[in-house]
Amino acid sequence: MPVRIELRRDAGRIGPTTGPWIRRKQVARVQGLETAEALAEVVTRKGETLGWGLMSPQSSIAARILTYGEAPPADDWLQTRLASALAARTHQGYDRQDTTGYRVVNSEGDGLPGLVVDRYDDDFVLQITTAPMAVRRTAIEAWFRAQGHDRLHVVLPQSAAKHEGFEPGVYRQHDASTLHFREYGIAFETPAPPSQKTGAYFDQRENRRTVARLAAAHGGPLLDVGCHIGGFALHAARAGAQAVGVDSSSLALEHAARNASANGLCGLSWALDDMFGPLLGGQNAAELAGPFGTIVLDPPKVATNKNNVDKAVDAMRRLVGRVAPRLAEGGHLVLCSCSHHLGRDHLDRVMATSAGTWTRVAMLGAGPDHPVMPGHREGEYLRVGVYRR
Template sequence: MTTRVALRRDAGRIGPESGPWIRQRQVAKIWGPPDPASLAQLVDHRDVVLGWGLLAPDADIPLRVVHWGAAPPAEGWFERRLTAALAARAELGLAADPGTTAYREVNSEGDGLPGLVVDRYGDDRVVQLGTPAIAARRAAVLELLGPRTPGRVFVIADEAAPEDPAAILEFQEHGLWFSCPAPPAQKTGAYLDQRDNRRLAAQLAVRAAGPLLDLGCHVGGFVVHAAAAGVTAVGLDQSARALEFARRNADRNDLTSRTSFVQADMFGALDHPALAGPFGVIVFDPPRIATGSQGRERAVAAMARSLGRLLPRLQPGGFLLACSCSHHVSRPDLDAALLAAGARDLARVHALGPGPDHPVWPGHAEGEYLRVNVYQRRAV
């Protein structure tokens, strides 16, 4: 029996343009067995079939559409899409670049596989099974990835798993060596969505001829890239374990003389002498502080307070990278935080996001979660 998800009459316009997520408030009724391993049929209030999707009946998003149309996708759709996602990364040239061995191979809805994320770290892979429907396909995922993975496969499922302090991922990025704790320590490892932005920040620091400050530095990606470009760099993070890896990464690349790290809260006073500045580049990369639309105003206010403390430390002609990893905090919200912080002499010069290994499906606004606005201070 096929499970059917019936929409309310007032569910709004539903189709490819509205994105793949069907929310609980849009659903009138779910008929049939709650089997996450099978595709469920999406019907409107007139019983017209709109599409097919992955079921999680008790979740806020009970259905994630994988195929629009009355007929279901052909048998084997899941394996074909997973194979196509891996091939797409090869076409980008990422698999053939010996200087960059960490990148995203499957990006959930962006690859038509909602809830599945696969990241490559050298010979290892990290697999995130983010929904019950994807967890039910665990065997199919590992059967396809296993023969293609020379090293280990780390699997992150919905349930909490204890961290193994001895489990470490090693990889290269733009010719630099890095290591980070293996999951579930921090997302899927090393924030691969910022990979290209780390290299750009280093280039901007060279252009500004001033040191770089990274707030929320994690394992030191921005810092190490800047130091490798010949720039003095300072990283700040609240996590002692993250900073342990950051120092290790600087040492492995022979960059300890140009790097320093501070353990502190990026939303705190920032009164450590190493943070005094002036800096040629400041990277403000907070954690996700708005988990819903209701928290957006509080998040913008918190960012404005911190940016107010940072702006006096940015040298004339210098660059500020303001980041948001929540789709609820938009690019205009980052502008608003900057204006609320008192900025009157900065102009936005870049609007960045993840690299091409993080595709976003049109209509899926929630998939565009990372926004990086780059501002430059007027020199005069």
């Protein structure tokens, strides 16, 4: 007997425009054995089939819809969607010599909730964040191997594992402590998992180019706060601007410095500091004093749920307050949020309530290798506001 998830009468509207997540509080009852292996038919109280989804028996998200309507997905839905995701990147032009680091699978955006795959040259990092994807791990790995991609790193993060109920860990069958990739011709290396995200932040790729153009046009140096392996700083240096990168991770800064010299880029320096502190730079005080033509503020996720958004706005405002006096006349301040709770209106609120009068010249997001399923608000997490005082 197929598993059926019957929704409560007050579950609210559910359909292609409302996003694929069925929360447990929307569920009246489950008929059949609730397992991460089974596909569930999602039905209304009147028995009307809304769609079919993957079940997470222990999670507050009970199911994630794979397909809307009466017909269940075909048996090979997993393989078909993986093939379609890979083909989409080739059609978008990512599969080429000058950019070899890009996202191959973006979870719900590719119809594969709970699976993210990032490619670093010949290495593929598979990050699995839901129970139904964790039980399909062998099939996912087998598909990649069948395509000739056998340098696989499988990451099952601790926090997702706890929430969804699967074993966390990092698995690979080859030696690798470092991942390599090229981004518009710049060579990068970054620590392999366990590390930050899958290794690097591909979601900011297009923004690094845009900001580099602004930095070079202004001529003043760029301050890259939360620089990780030096992405914004290196792109700015290649475009002709000097840059200073700040991060609290000494490992990330070691890689940033190595990336600069591997590409023969000069005019770059790095400072180990806490962006939520005074940001005075210690021994690097002179380098952080400014004035800067461009300042990038790319913090870690500051709003983890909708209840701490106001606190996050305050923290961002304090951060802006400490660095904005170092911005040169006519320069740009680039304020990033990687939390879907902290959206474009919140970034505008930070700037509108900061000292000075600011205008927004652009609101950027992730590139085309990070597709979003329409209606899936949680999938649209990266917002990058570019402001001018």
